[in-house]
Structure formats: C-alpha cells, structure tokens
Amino acid sequence: MKQCQTVEQLKQSPPVPAVAEKVDSSQKPCDYNGLFSATIEQLKAENKYRVFTPLSRIRGQFPAARNATDEQITVMCSNDYLGMGQHPAVLSAMHEALDSYGAGAGGTRNISGNTHAHLQLEAELADLHQKDAALVFSSCFVCNDATLATFPKLLGKDMVYFSDENNHASMIEGIRHSNVRKHVFRHNDVEHLESLLKSYPKSTPKIVAFESVYSMEGTIGPIGDICDISRKYGALTFLDEVHAVGLYGQRGAGVAERDGVMDKVDMITGTLGKGFGVFGGYLAGSASMIDCIRSRAPGFIFTTSLPPVVAAGAAASVRHLKTSQVERERHQANAAYMKQLLSSLGLPLMPSASHIVPVLVGNAQKCKAVCDKLMREHQMYVQPINYPTVPVGTERLRVTPSAVHTREQMDKFARALLTVWREMDMKLFQEVPDVHQLMAKSKQVAA
Ligand SMILES: Cc1ncc(COP(=O)(O)O)c(C=O)c1O
Numbered sequence: 001m002k003q004c005q006t007v008e009q010l011k012q013s014p015p016v017p018a019v020a021e022k023v024d025s026s027q028k029p030c031d032y033n034g035l036f037s038a039t040i041e042q043l044k045a046e047n048k049y050r051v052f053t054p055l056s057r058i059r060g061q062f063p064a065a066r067n068a069t070d071e072q073i074t075v076m077c078s079n080d081y082l083g084m085g086q087h088p089a090v091l092s093a094m095h096e097a098l099d100s101y102g103a104g105a106g107g108t109r110n111i112s113g114n115t116h117a118h119l120q121l122e123a124e125l126a127d128l129h130q131k132d133a134a135l136v137f138s139s140c141f142v143c144n145d146a147t148l149a150t151f152p153k154l155l156g157k158d159m160v161y162f163s164d165e166n167n168h169a170s171m172i173e174g175i176r177h178s179n180v181r182k183h184v185f186r187h188n189d190v191e192h193l194e195s196l197l198k199s200y201p202k203s204t205p206k207i208v209a210f211e212s213v214y215s216m217e218g219t220i221g222p223i224g225d226i227c228d229i230s231r232k233y234g235a236l237t238f239l240d241e242v243h244a245v246g247l248y249g250q251r252g253a254g255v256a257e258r259d260g261v262m263d264k265v266d267m268i269t270g271t272l273g274k275g276f277g278v279f280g281g282y283l284a285g286s287a288s289m290i291d292c293i294r295s296r297a298p299g300f301i302f303t304t305s306l307p308p309v310v311a312a313g314a315a316a317s318v319r320h321l322k323t324s325q326v327e328r329e330r331h332q333a334n335a336a337y338m339k340q341l342l343s344s345l346g347l348p349l350m351p352s353a354s355h356i357v358p359v360l361v362g363n364a365q366k367c368k369a370v371c372d373k374l375m376r377e378h379q380m381y382v383q384p385i386n387y388p389t390v391p392v393g394t395e396r397l398r399v400t401p402s403a404v405h406t407r408e409q410m411d412k413f414a415r416a417l418l419t420v421w422r423e424m425d426m427k428l429f430q431e432v433p434d435v436h437q438l439m440a441k442s443k444q445v446a447a
Helices: 007-012 032-045 088-101 116-128 140-155 169-178 190-197 223-232 287-296 308-323 326-344 364-378 407-423 435-446
Strands: 064-066 072-075 133-137 160-164 181-185 206-211 235-240 267-271 281-285 357-360 396-399
Touching: 072 407, 088 308, 116 133, 116 281, 116 308, 133 140, 133 287, 140 169, 140 206, 140 235, 140 267, 140 281, 140 287, 160 169, 160 190, 169 235, 181 190, 190 206, 190 223, 206 223, 223 235, 281 287, 326 357, 326 407, 364 396, 364 407
Parallel strands: 160 181, 160 206, 206 235, 235 267
Antiparallel strands: 064 072, 133 281, 267 281, 357 396
C-alpha cells in the first residue's frame, strides 16, 4: 500500500516545475466569451433562447402580481395550482418556524441539518402516500435525477429502465446518469411497454418510470394498467405525481389515490413547490428502498437540507390538504370552466384529461407575440411554451387556472385572448390537429 509522505519528506520533494515553462506562447487562449456568445446567437436563431418574465407576487392576493413596469397583472400560468403559496395556514407555519428555528438548516441531513421539521414533513408524506417512508430532497428535479441515477448501485449494472416518451427532463437525466440500458415506450401505451418488458427474463431487475399528469399536454397515465403489466414481468414502478399531488384524491395524494391504485405503485415522487405551494421534492416507498437511497444517492447526501421554515410550511400545506376539499373542488371547477369558455370562443384547445388547459399556437414567434400582447395590452401573464420544452410545431400557451382565480378574472383572460387572436389574424373554430401525431412527426424530424 502507498505510504503517505511525512511533512519532512514533503519539504524535501523537488519543487513542481513552474507551469509557465510548459506554455507555448505562440498559442492563443481559448476565446471563452466568443464561445458563449456563439451559443447565445445559435439559441436565438433557433428560437430556443429563453426570456424570463420578472414578476413580484403580492402576498395574499394571488393570482395578482406586479410586472417589470410595476403594473398589476393576473398570472394565468402558475403551478401554485391551489393557491397554497399564499394560504394562511402555510404562512403562519412558516412565520412560526422562522421565529423558532431561524433561517437555514445549517448542514446536510448527515451533518447537523436533520431537524424535527424535516422528520415531521417526511412522516406527513409517508402517511399521505400510505408508504413505509419518505425522503425529502432539494427539489423533485434533484429527487428524480438522484434516485434514478442511484438504482444501478443497488440493483446492479444489468438493470433496465423503461421510460414513457413524454417523461420530464428530470427522469430523462436520472436515467441517462445511471448509464444502464433503457427503452422508451410510446406515451401511455401499455401494449408497447409490455412488448418491451417481455423481451427480458423476469429475473432481470427493471424499473418502469412514468408520470400521472403530463404537464405540457394534460394527459393522464393509466397507472393501474402500467403497474399490473410491470408486476407481471417483475418490474418496479416509479411514478412522478409532481403535477397531481395536493390536487387529486380524497387526501391529495394524487391520481393514484383518485384511481384507487396507490398500493400498486412501488415508488412515488412529488414536489412541494406546485400544488403544495412551497418548495422541495420527495420520494415515498418501502422502508428498505428509502434507507438505501438515503445512504447512496449523492444528490441527497452531499447538499444542505431544506431550510426548516420551508419544511414546516410544506408540512402545513400537506396536512391542510389531507382534509380540506374546497381547494381541489374549486380548482377542478375552474379548469372545467376555462376549457369550456375557450373552446366556445373557437380557440384551439388541445384535448386534456386534467387541470392543464393547453392552447395550440404551433409557431414559436407567434406564441411569444401572443403572450407579449396579452401582457402589454391586457395585463394578463401566460408564458409561451416553445421548443425544446415541447416539440417544434406544437408551441402552445399552457393556461393553468388555479383554485383562487375568480370567474371575472377568467372571463377577462378569455376576452383578451380572443382579441389578440383576432388582431393577429389567427384562425378560430379550426379543427385542432391530433397533437400526438404532430408530436411524433416533430420528434422524427428532430431525430
Ligand atoms: C413532471 C415533473 N417532474 C419533476 C419536476 C421537478 O419538480 P421541482 O420543481 O420540485 O424540481 C417537474 C417540474 O418542475 C415536472 O414537471
């Protein structure tokens, strides 16, 4: 074994040659700024350059906010679906926690950052999903990425992933980081999934990764069927309920709860930043699986834990939504109202089985222009959803009426959108093309 050098030996070691001696002075250094600028130009040329909209939320008045010019506007695209980010129960829990614990957690979960607030939140989440245990991460992006990348350490390098083609970037990244074999199955296509699963021996470790609510289309996964097929071929299921937790089910555990199939799902991930209105992500599942991820996932281990204030606010939100139905009922009623309203005006709604209301524009520049006009001329904020978030040709407005939007706000938005649509000479009462075909075509072109 190599021995460490003593301080005396280190002192006697020959000095490291000066780096300058090795530098060829005829060479120019890399033009870093030139490369960054070229990338930005390319992003702009390809309509992939993202422009973030500055916004100040106004405490207690969501969906009202202030824009860059300090005008009061109405937010129509937030993921604070139930308005829990402004809920008195959440705010008071956070004030109390701030006064009790102070600001940050002060460390990783392993080194001094394992507060009572974290443990209480994890107990709430395990109970919500009726699983043995839960583990809180910095976000659900980190949770999906870190967890999926870690499974080969637990199940071996021969394991195989099966991933829905519309899965979120966080799962795609996690599977990519795992460096194991993966198969992509057609969106929500259980038969296709089965044909892929059956090509492996039952004993090969497999994980099927999918979502409940797909947030850009509003489609909903056939959770029970996917779990049944997975079990038949010896696969575990990994379900992302990020756009459903708090929103669906009698206690807000998501679509799996609504559909009565919670016990069939092996692992559930969720966010505390959307329906629950705060911040953070989590994984729920069996005690042994959670115990392994806790000890083997670098994205969980080597990072400061959530501020206790955030954990306490999230726990208050989860607790509140376990018993209160008002927010869920209003949310569903508002989503249905908005869909009905926009389609009666002839705006091209994409079919959605959930609370997401996608309006197809089909062109990146037009999509941005519609949103700019809505903000400038009508004080309505919707973010254009363009490539690479969605395939080229399927650019859209993703409208998300929340539980706390009033009828008046929704009517005003619909009138504004209609006005902009007419002013831009865009067609009304047009048959909406089959978006799945459009997406498949677009993916072929991209490939
Ligand atoms: C399906 C899905 N999974 C995971 C995430 C990541 O969640 P978080 O915002 O908590 O990082 C998102 C988006 O934010 C998402 O849409």
